[in-house]
Amino acid sequence: MSFGVLPVIWLVTTVALRPTDAAFGYLSWNNMKIEENRALLGNIFQTLNGIRSRIECQSFCAQTSECKSYNYVSSLKVCELNNAIKEDTNADKFRKNDNYIYATLNYDNACTNKDCCLDPTTNKSKDTYCYIEIELEKEDFSSSSVSVRVIVTAGRVNQITTTCSEGDPSPNIDVVDSENVVVFCNGTRPSNNVTVNVTASYLEILATASVTITTKTSPATLKEQFTNMTAGIASWSLPLDEIADDFNVSCSEGSVALLDKNSTHGAAICYDLVPGSTVIITVNSVTDSEYGMPASLNIQLDPDVVTFTNRTSSLDSISVAWEMRTGFASKFVVNCSSGVPASSVIDEVVGSASIECSCLNPLQIVNVTVIAVANSKQGLPASEIVSTDEPVNISLIEDVATNTSTIVANMTSNAPSNVVYAVYCSAGEPFPVMIEDTNTATVRCIGVEAGQSANLSVKALYGNCSEVGSSWISISTD
Structure with a gap:
């Protein structure tokens, strides 16, 4: 059982346009008539999967003479090419459709080479990349570092540069696989907002994007406070100057209940447990819906008492046998009030054991005390009184x-x-x-x-x- 909230993922998209020469124009958003959450249905002649951005979908439409408009779904990376525009079809074909983008192409300034620039004097494409689009997706983060995946969704990139609001940035990356680049900031402080700034470039063309990620809190310090045979209580605290919105607490066995909690510390109980067992209590801080670094503590429960099952006697010795009433033990500490041995440690065998106290006199009364031990915890003592036999006549x-x-x-x-x-x-x-x-x-x-x-x-x-x-x-x- 646990208490907490689920994490979310940040996704940041940034487009940057920069001409390589003032004489060139570029494929821009102004060439399009865009309508969000709408789609033209019934005139799709080609569906393209794995299209990284709306601009890439636009480029495919521009390269196909039959294409008059297109639908693009960014969440699915699907591009649907239409052979008509909404004005030339029945009105019922143009419908509300969440997550879709509908756009028409202005052929007077259409670039027929994907991601290319135009020479406005001739309206012909020049094989020069002038458009870059990147997305930043949080890859991983801890209390001392964050990493971001850079996804190039349009254009060409040959270098990626990273800066960090704190910590040490990853070195400049010469891009080989432009769709699979991870940058990082190391040496950050726990529970702190870190802004990762990424610049992607191709020749003189730049695209910049940034994302702010809150580093995880440090692991809490856990301390055992109390145990008995069926429950264990632990408290926790965050390092100085660190706070959390909430704490997620779980027990490896049994049930869990919070006893105390604020932004820096708390306490919880794991209960309904088996005597002598070990329960793991795990505490994870939650800040801005993100989990911090987890901390765990093994709590050893007290073992139960033993129950005596058999006793025998002779002229100079007695022996007793016992078993665990419930639960587990790893060994038994045994004491004979007289005779040999005076005390002994016996390994547990399937929850039971026995001992003989010898070198006694006839009719001697012996008190045998047995304490079950489970790792570091001792149970309550149990005693059995036995007498040796009468002396020989x-x-x-x-x-x-x-x-x-x-x-x-x-x-x-x-x-x-x-x-x-x-x-x-x-x-x-x-x-x-x-x-x-x-x-x-x-x-x-x-x-x-x-x-x-x-x-x-x-x-x-x-x-x-x-x-x-x-x-x-x-x-x-x-």
């Missing part, structure tokens, strides 16, 4: 095999099969040192002195960093 009972040098105990445990047990003795050497893949075992302290009391202990280990249960017993050798 280990039982040690003295065995009758205890003797004068060895103490013996039987171990039983309720731990899962992947728990590993370590055996320790306060005297003597433990056997076995480690117990795996079983919840029942006989453990010993070997090499204890007779009648000595020793502590035999067993610790349950889960993973690489957690003790999940322990037990000990004091036994004396015989």
Whole structure:
């Protein structure tokens, strides 16, 4: 959605007549009887397309003995040759017709060579060009330059000279293709009227034309003012001393509304957007119905919060999974209140992710916090509280095999099969040192002195960093 107006195009036509010799006359407007917005219909014997001007149409009529008058449509560049004049036909054939020009030819002073001069003493043409007609059409413009296309619509041109009311003009041009010449003024100021003056010449014959073009305003400076999950606000301002009639504002997504606007600055909101998405707001000034230089700003919206979808626990770890409630995120910042890792940054995968917090103790409560991040913007935190499983219960009972040098105990445990047990003795050497893949075992302290009391202990280990249960017993050798 956008607000603004449409540009228009300037077109300027200038005719200049200058004799090369005082003895010559020239084909002039005075030789014609011209009526605008009229056309003679029903007596057209030839239609010519691509005729650049009325003067060129006139020349074709002058070169054709059957032609008595003609109709010319400048917008279509069409020349219609008539074999009669309106006075010799029915009145209903001469009709109102917008954009047409009807003209009759004065044969007493007609030039039979297109764009030529006449010697009035003999009334014969001399092969010397004495008539030039040019049009100036705006080609392009920016905040620092303007360019104009020079269209030669009648006569011959061999050089074009440009001057500018400000800025640096293009160098003189030796014309090769007289219908396709572009001149320019560089180094102009923004929001300023620049007059481009063009002189077309052939020998001593000159045609001049000028057109005034307002340069574009400089791009506005855009600043982000506010964002949430579904909207973003930006303000803009033009450089000092530049003003505009209006501003065209658009958003790449969603809807747009103006919040403030004057000739130098304003603010707008893009709304109805998807959380975590990026919207491009574009501002273009409008002066005298012409657009200035556009300026754009990427606004990153805040991401939505996550929703937790699953949680699991073990003796020394917990894990949680989540997904975006709506919209997008590029990554997640995750924090475990205890365990490893304490914090982590996880890349988003199709709007979801998960983490495991490990190296915990049994029955330990962990608060997992997840914050969605979309480029530079963070969403609100979401938390999930999870507890590890209950500790392992280990039982040690003295065995009758205890003797004068060895103490013996039987171990039983309720731990899962992947728990590993370590055996320790306060005297003597433990056997076995480690117990795996079983919840029942006989453990010993070997090499204890007779009648000595020793502590035999067993610790349950889960993973690489957690003790999940322990037990000990004091036994004396015989």
